[in-house]
Amino acid sequence: MNWRLRWARHHLSALIQDSELRVLGLALVCAVAASSAVQLFGDRMARAITAQSGESLGADLIISARSPIDDTAISALNPQLRMARTIHLPSVIWFGDSNHLAGLKAVDEHYPLKGELRTAAAPLHEERVARQIPAPGSAWVDAQLWSELRLQRDATIEVGATTLRVSRLLTYEPDRGSGFVDIAPRLLINMQDLPATKLLQPGSRAQYRVLVSGDEDSLQQVKALEFPPDTQLSTPADARPEIRSAVSRAESFLALASMTASLLGAIAVGLCAHQYGQRLRADVALLRCLGAARRDILGALLISLLAMASVAGGLGAGIGWAVQFLLQDLAQLMLLPSLPPPHPLALAQAWLIALILLAGFALPPLLDATRAAPIAVLRNDNPQQRAGWGWQFAALGGLVGLLALQAPSWSMLGAVIAGQALTAALLAVLSLAILALLRPLRHAALRGWRLGLGNLLRRTGLSIAQSMALGLGLLALLLLTVVRHDLLQGWQNKLPPDTPNQFLINIQSDQVEPLQAFLKARGVTAQRIWPMARARLVAVNDQPVDADSFSDPETQRWINRDFNLSWADQLGDDNRMVEGQFWGPEAHGQALISAELYVRERLGVGIGDTLSLDFAGDVRRFTIHHLREVDWESFQPNFFLLTPPGVLDAVPATWLTSFYLPPEQRSAMRDLSQTFPGVTVLDLDALMDQVRTIMQRIVGALEMVFVFTVAAGLIVLLAAMEAGRHERRREIALMRTLGASRREVRQALLSEFAALGALSGLVAALCAQAVGWVLAAQVFEIPYEIRWLTVVGSAAAGAVLVCALAWLSLRPVTNTPPDRILRE
Amino acid sequence: MSLAIQAEKIEKSVGSGSSRIQILNATSVSIDSGETVAILGRSGAGKTTLLSLLAGLDQPSAGRILLDGHALNGLDEEQRAKVRAGRVGFVFQSFQLLSGFTALENVRLSAELAGLSDARERAISALKDVELGHRLEHLPRQLSGGEKQRIALARAFVARPAILFADEPTGNLDAATGAHIVELMFALNAQHGTTLVLVTHDEALAARCQRQLRLRDGQLVNA
Structure with missing residues (x-):
C-alpha cells in the first residue's frame, strides 16, 4: 500500500476517531438513509401498481351501473367472451351484539376473471389461493371486519334479513378499489345468498358490475354497444387512478421529508468539511514540503472521499433498507397488500446521494486545502480561506442535483427550495430579533452566565446558524406532533356534541311512518x-x-x-x-x-x-x-x-x-336493521373511528421518515458546534489559565448552550404556531388558539437537548489540563 | 568541492505600497556540499524566511538560487516540490508529523516520495538508527516530544538527502532531550555526509556547525 492509500485509509478511520469527520459521516448516513428508504419504498409501490394493473379489475373490462345491467347483448356478441357478475353495496353486519358497517360484495361463480382470490383459515394463518367463491350460506370477511366484530371461524353473522357462516378470512381480492364500499371492511358472499338478505330494494345504494374478459376485438365490440346513460366502462388502463393519486401524494410527502433531511445533511457536511479542510491544510503543507505532487495529494483525497461515500452510503442504504420495510404499513393502507421485494438497483441512488453530498459540499473545501503552501510548515500558520465563487457554485449545483434526484416533479423541487429558503429566513430573522432582546441581559447576569451569553452574542453569525439548524429539526417535529394534534382536535371540537352520528338512507316511502314510530318508541329524536x-x-x-x-x-x-x-x-x-x-x-x-x-x-x-x-x-x-x-x-x-x-x-x-344515537343505545340499530332490512345504516362514529385510525397509521408511517429530518437537524447542530470547537478549546484553556474555576467554565458553557437551545426551541415553536394558525384559518376554517405552554415547553426542551449535546461534545475539553491544550 | 546551495542577491519582501516590508535585502550565500552551517539572528531577523527560500519552499522577490545544482528561479511550486523530493530533508521545531500515520508510515512517506523501491526496509532501518525500532507502529500522539523529533530525524535522513534543513530542532524540547537530539542529528549528518543548514537562537548549538551566519536587518553580516 503506497502513501496515498495509507493517507486515504487514515481519513476513512478518522470517520470514527475525528469528531468533525464523525459528524460528517453521521450527516451522510442520515441523508442517505432517508433518501434510500423513500426511494426503495417508492420503487416498490410503483412496481406493485404496475404489477397489479393487469389484474386490477379482475377482468379486461368492467361495466358498472347503479341499476341492474342487461348483459344479454354482451352474451350474444361472442361465445368466447367470459363474464362474471358482482353487486356491491354497503350494509351493517351483526355478530351477537356487535355491528359494523361493511362493503358487501356478492359474486357469481365466474368471479374473478383475472387475478385470484386469496384466503386464510383465520388471521395469521397460511394464505391460500381460493379456487372457488364462498359456498352458498357462507361468507368470507377481511381482517378488519374479522377484528372489529371479534369473529371466530364458523361464526354466524347477520346480513340484512339472513344469517351466514364465516368460513374463511379474505386476504386478497384483485379488483378492490378505494371507493367507500371498498375502503369499508369487506364481506364477500355468494350471489345466490343476496336475495335472502333483502338488502336489494328499489333505490338502494347498490352498484351492479359485469366483468368481461376476452380478446381485443370482442372487447371493442362490447365497448361499441349502447348502454343506459349511467353506465360506466372501465379498463385496466384507467384502473385505480385513486391509488396512483394516493401513492403520488404519499411519495410527495415522503420526498419532502427526505429532501429536507438531505438539505440539512448537506449543510452539516459542508460545515464539517470546511472545518476539516482548515486542519487538513497542515498535512498538505507538510506533504508538499516533503515533495509530494498536488495531483497525488488530490488523488489520495478523492480515494478517501470515494471510500467515505461507499461506507456512509452503504450504512445509510442499510438503514434505509430496514426502515422501508417498516413503511409497508403505509402501502397496506393504500390497498397495495403485497409489495414486490426491494430492488437492489434502487440502492445505487443511495451511493449517488452520498457522492453528490461529498462532491458538492465536502470536495470544494478539501480541494482548497490542497493549495496550502509548503512554507506554512515553518510558520505554523494556516490562514483561513474564505469561500470563493467556485465553492458556492459547486454547493448550489450539488444542492439542486441532490434535491432533483429525490423530487417527484420540478414544481416540487422549486417549491421545496423556495419553502426551505423562506423558513430559514424566518428562523434567522426571529433568532436575530431574540438575540437583540438578550443583549441587555448579559450585563445583569452572574459571571458564568455573563460569559456564556457574551459568547452567544459575540458569535452572532454562528449562533444564528446553530439556531436555524436546530430550529428546522424541531419545527418538523412540532408540526408533526403538537400542531397536527391541535388541528385535528380543533376540527372535531367544531362539531356540537349532538351532531348526528347515524344516517339512515334508502328508506322507502311506505316505511317513513313505521320508521318514525320505531325511532320514537325507542326515545330517538x-x-x-x-x-x-x-x-x-x-x-x-x-x-x-x-x-x-x-x-x-x-x-x-x-x-x-x-x-x-x-x-x-x-x-x-x-x-x-x-x-x-x-x-x-x-x-x-x-x-x-x-x-x-x-x-x-x-x-x-x-x-x-x-x-x-x-x-x-x-x-x-x-x-x-x-x-x-x-x-x-x-x-x-x-x-x-x-x-x-x-x-x-x-x-x-x-x-x-x-x-344522534348515544353509545348506550346502539342496540336499537340492530332491531332497526332486522325490522327494515332494506334501510342502509351509516354509522358515522364507526366511520370516523376508521378514518382516524387510518390517519394515525399513515401519519405514524410518515413520521418515521421525518425522524431522519429531525436527526439531520441535530446533526447540523453538532456540526455547527464542531465548527467553533477548536476556538472554544483554546478559549476554555485560556479562561482556566487565567484563573476561572472549572465550575465557572461549565456554567459559562451551559448558559451559552441553554440560551442557544431555548432560542432554537422558541423560534421553532413560534414558527410552528404560525403555520398551525395559517392552516386553521385557511384550510380547516376553525379557531386556533396559540399554545403558549407549547412555546415555553419547546424552548425548555431545546435548552435541555442542546445542553446535553454540548456536554457530550465539550466535556473532555473541560477535563483536559489547560497547558496541554495551549501547547498543542 | 561542489556547491550544495548558492544564493545570489536574493531579496524577499511582503505586502505592497506603504505596508511593504523588506525581510531579506540582496543577500548572497554559498554553502559547500557536506558543510554544516548555522543561521543565527534575533526574532524577526528573517532566519526562517532565508531557510524557506534556500529550501525552495518559497520564492524570492529577486535574486537567484541553486539547490543541489538545480536553479529554482522560474520553477512553479509543483516543479520545486519535485526538486525537493529526495534531495532535501527537513527537521522542524514542532516536529510536523502526520498525526494519522504511525512512526513507520511517517518515515516511509519520505522514502516513497523520493521514489525509493525499498522504502519500508529503509524506514525501519532509519528508525532503528534513532533508537525507535520498538515504536514502529506507534502514532505520534502516543510518543513523547523527544521521540517525535527522533522520528522527524529518521524521516529527514531516510532518503539520504543531499541537504538537511533544520529549523530550531530543539525549540520544543527540554535541555537533556534537546542535547540528545542534537547528538543524533550531528552523528547522522556525519554518517551520511549531508549538508546541514540549521536555524537556531542557541549559540552553543550554532557553535557545533562549521560556519555561523548572522542575519541582521535582512542581510547576512558574515556570509
Missing part, C-alpha cells in the same frame, strides 16, 4: 326526514349538455352520473342565502329550483337560468330561483339542488334521515 330523488342533468337553458360539453374533469364526472335532489319548504341553519330569497308557500308545485353555489361554479348558471333534469326518462325543466351556500361540515343531510314541495310527488323517491 330523528332530525328531519328528507325525500330524495335521483336525476341527471340533460340541458342548461334548453341547450342539451353531456360530459363533452365541459372541459373541467370534475364537472364532467358530475354531469356523467345521477345525483340526488330533494324538496323542502324551509332550510336548515347550515344553509345561507347568497342571492335571492328562499321561496314561501306560494312556490308549492312550481317548477323552481334552489341551487347551491357548487352548481354555479360547475355550470356557470345564475338566477333565472333553467336546468332540465331527467328522472328515469321523465325530463322536467326548472328555473333557478335563488342561490345558497351549504356548510357541508355540519354533518346534516344537504343537497345541491332543492325544489319546492309538490313538484316531484310523482317521481320515484326514497327517504333519508339522521340523528
Whole structure:
C-alpha cells in the first residue's frame, strides 16, 4: 500500500476517531438513509401498481351501473367472451351484539376473471389461493371486519334479513378499489345468498358490475354497444387512478421529508468539511514540503472521499433498507397488500446521494486545502480561506442535483427550495430579533452566565446558524406532533356534541311512518326526514349538455352520473342565502329550483337560468330561483339542488334521515336493521373511528421518515458546534489559565448552550404556531388558539437537548489540563 | 568541492505600497556540499524566511538560487516540490508529523516520495538508527516530544538527502532531550555526509556547525 492509500485509509478511520469527520459521516448516513428508504419504498409501490394493473379489475373490462345491467347483448356478441357478475353495496353486519358497517360484495361463480382470490383459515394463518367463491350460506370477511366484530371461524353473522357462516378470512381480492364500499371492511358472499338478505330494494345504494374478459376485438365490440346513460366502462388502463393519486401524494410527502433531511445533511457536511479542510491544510503543507505532487495529494483525497461515500452510503442504504420495510404499513393502507421485494438497483441512488453530498459540499473545501503552501510548515500558520465563487457554485449545483434526484416533479423541487429558503429566513430573522432582546441581559447576569451569553452574542453569525439548524429539526417535529394534534382536535371540537352520528338512507316511502314510530318508541329524536330523488342533468337553458360539453374533469364526472335532489319548504341553519330569497308557500308545485353555489361554479348558471333534469326518462325543466351556500361540515343531510314541495310527488323517491344515537343505545340499530332490512345504516362514529385510525397509521408511517429530518437537524447542530470547537478549546484553556474555576467554565458553557437551545426551541415553536394558525384559518376554517405552554415547553426542551449535546461534545475539553491544550 | 546551495542577491519582501516590508535585502550565500552551517539572528531577523527560500519552499522577490545544482528561479511550486523530493530533508521545531500515520508510515512517506523501491526496509532501518525500532507502529500522539523529533530525524535522513534543513530542532524540547537530539542529528549528518543548514537562537548549538551566519536587518553580516 503506497502513501496515498495509507493517507486515504487514515481519513476513512478518522470517520470514527475525528469528531468533525464523525459528524460528517453521521450527516451522510442520515441523508442517505432517508433518501434510500423513500426511494426503495417508492420503487416498490410503483412496481406493485404496475404489477397489479393487469389484474386490477379482475377482468379486461368492467361495466358498472347503479341499476341492474342487461348483459344479454354482451352474451350474444361472442361465445368466447367470459363474464362474471358482482353487486356491491354497503350494509351493517351483526355478530351477537356487535355491528359494523361493511362493503358487501356478492359474486357469481365466474368471479374473478383475472387475478385470484386469496384466503386464510383465520388471521395469521397460511394464505391460500381460493379456487372457488364462498359456498352458498357462507361468507368470507377481511381482517378488519374479522377484528372489529371479534369473529371466530364458523361464526354466524347477520346480513340484512339472513344469517351466514364465516368460513374463511379474505386476504386478497384483485379488483378492490378505494371507493367507500371498498375502503369499508369487506364481506364477500355468494350471489345466490343476496336475495335472502333483502338488502336489494328499489333505490338502494347498490352498484351492479359485469366483468368481461376476452380478446381485443370482442372487447371493442362490447365497448361499441349502447348502454343506459349511467353506465360506466372501465379498463385496466384507467384502473385505480385513486391509488396512483394516493401513492403520488404519499411519495410527495415522503420526498419532502427526505429532501429536507438531505438539505440539512448537506449543510452539516459542508460545515464539517470546511472545518476539516482548515486542519487538513497542515498535512498538505507538510506533504508538499516533503515533495509530494498536488495531483497525488488530490488523488489520495478523492480515494478517501470515494471510500467515505461507499461506507456512509452503504450504512445509510442499510438503514434505509430496514426502515422501508417498516413503511409497508403505509402501502397496506393504500390497498397495495403485497409489495414486490426491494430492488437492489434502487440502492445505487443511495451511493449517488452520498457522492453528490461529498462532491458538492465536502470536495470544494478539501480541494482548497490542497493549495496550502509548503512554507506554512515553518510558520505554523494556516490562514483561513474564505469561500470563493467556485465553492458556492459547486454547493448550489450539488444542492439542486441532490434535491432533483429525490423530487417527484420540478414544481416540487422549486417549491421545496423556495419553502426551505423562506423558513430559514424566518428562523434567522426571529433568532436575530431574540438575540437583540438578550443583549441587555448579559450585563445583569452572574459571571458564568455573563460569559456564556457574551459568547452567544459575540458569535452572532454562528449562533444564528446553530439556531436555524436546530430550529428546522424541531419545527418538523412540532408540526408533526403538537400542531397536527391541535388541528385535528380543533376540527372535531367544531362539531356540537349532538351532531348526528347515524344516517339512515334508502328508506322507502311506505316505511317513513313505521320508521318514525320505531325511532320514537325507542326515545330517538330523528332530525328531519328528507325525500330524495335521483336525476341527471340533460340541458342548461334548453341547450342539451353531456360530459363533452365541459372541459373541467370534475364537472364532467358530475354531469356523467345521477345525483340526488330533494324538496323542502324551509332550510336548515347550515344553509345561507347568497342571492335571492328562499321561496314561501306560494312556490308549492312550481317548477323552481334552489341551487347551491357548487352548481354555479360547475355550470356557470345564475338566477333565472333553467336546468332540465331527467328522472328515469321523465325530463322536467326548472328555473333557478335563488342561490345558497351549504356548510357541508355540519354533518346534516344537504343537497345541491332543492325544489319546492309538490313538484316531484310523482317521481320515484326514497327517504333519508339522521340523528344522534348515544353509545348506550346502539342496540336499537340492530332491531332497526332486522325490522327494515332494506334501510342502509351509516354509522358515522364507526366511520370516523376508521378514518382516524387510518390517519394515525399513515401519519405514524410518515413520521418515521421525518425522524431522519429531525436527526439531520441535530446533526447540523453538532456540526455547527464542531465548527467553533477548536476556538472554544483554546478559549476554555485560556479562561482556566487565567484563573476561572472549572465550575465557572461549565456554567459559562451551559448558559451559552441553554440560551442557544431555548432560542432554537422558541423560534421553532413560534414558527410552528404560525403555520398551525395559517392552516386553521385557511384550510380547516376553525379557531386556533396559540399554545403558549407549547412555546415555553419547546424552548425548555431545546435548552435541555442542546445542553446535553454540548456536554457530550465539550466535556473532555473541560477535563483536559489547560497547558496541554495551549501547547498543542 | 561542489556547491550544495548558492544564493545570489536574493531579496524577499511582503505586502505592497506603504505596508511593504523588506525581510531579506540582496543577500548572497554559498554553502559547500557536506558543510554544516548555522543561521543565527534575533526574532524577526528573517532566519526562517532565508531557510524557506534556500529550501525552495518559497520564492524570492529577486535574486537567484541553486539547490543541489538545480536553479529554482522560474520553477512553479509543483516543479520545486519535485526538486525537493529526495534531495532535501527537513527537521522542524514542532516536529510536523502526520498525526494519522504511525512512526513507520511517517518515515516511509519520505522514502516513497523520493521514489525509493525499498522504502519500508529503509524506514525501519532509519528508525532503528534513532533508537525507535520498538515504536514502529506507534502514532505520534502516543510518543513523547523527544521521540517525535527522533522520528522527524529518521524521516529527514531516510532518503539520504543531499541537504538537511533544520529549523530550531530543539525549540520544543527540554535541555537533556534537546542535547540528545542534537547528538543524533550531528552523528547522522556525519554518517551520511549531508549538508546541514540549521536555524537556531542557541549559540552553543550554532557553535557545533562549521560556519555561523548572522542575519541582521535582512542581510547576512558574515556570509
